Amino acid sequence: MESKIKALTINKNIYKTYNIFxxxxxxxxxxxxxxxxxxxxxxxxxxxYLTRISSIKIPLKRYVICVxxxxxxxxxxxxxxxxxxxxxxxxxxxxxxxxxxxxxxxCGGEITLDGVVRPLQIHGEYLKYFNSVKCEKVWKIITxxxxxxxxxLVRLPVEEIVHLPLESDLAKSIGS
Numbered sequence: 001m002e003s004k005i006k007a008l009t010i011n012k013n014i015y016k017t018y019n020i021f022x023x024x025x026x027x028x029x030x031x032x033x034x035x036x037x038x039x040x041x042x043x044x045x046x047x048x049y050l051t052r053i054s055s056i057k058i059p060l061k062r063y064v065i066c067v068x069x070x071x072x073x074x075x076x077x078x079x080x081x082x083x084x085x086x087x088x089x090x091x092x093x094x095x096x097x098x099x100x101x102x103x104x105x106x107c108g109g110e111i112t113l114d115g116v117v118r119p120l121q122i123h124g125e126y127l128k129y130f131n132s133v134k135c136e137k138v139w140k141i142i143t144x145x146x147x148x149x150x151x152x153l154v155r156l157p158v159e160e161i162v163h164l165p166l167e168s169d170l171a172k173s174i175g176s
Contacts, residue, residue: 005089008108008120009081015126016078019068020085024093027062031090034066036073043079047087050115054164056096063093081120084109088142088162099161107142118167119143119158
């Protein structure tokens with residue numbers, strides 16, 4: 001089984017996209033994460049930890065997830081935005097999510113160790129791109145409730161896919 005997702009990062013108000021591809025095989029069970037950044041070992045362990053605290057059952061297979069980097073290597077501020085798409089891809093391969101087709105999805109977000117999701121949203125000039133004729137296909141963005149939809153961008157609710165609390169929901173419950 002194989003899958004891919006388009007990851008979205010932001011650094012200094014500049015959005016970037018990365019291809020993340022993955023597959024599962026009958027090899028030695030475990031998670032292998034290939035990211036050029038120095039902190040990718042910590043990212044792998046965080047995915048395993050979040051999976052354990054979420055009680056997601058992962059079948060005994062070898063899961064390989066790779067981030068295709070183009071140009072300069074990812075820095076720490078960009079790496080954190082890959083947490084959500086990598087987790088969604090991992091859980092999807094393990095058939096632990098209600099979504100399986102991810103190749104037309106765009107996603108970025110970080111996750112705390114408590115499992116709170118902070119999804120990335122598209123604003124400004126980058127959002128204008130998705131509302132123009134330059135955008136040749138419709139993308140599904142996996143994000144929170146505040147994302148504006150437009151001609152080339154349709155929101156898929158992250159809260160219905162990963163079943164983890166959103167940062168905005170926690171702020172509301174604390175302030176209530």
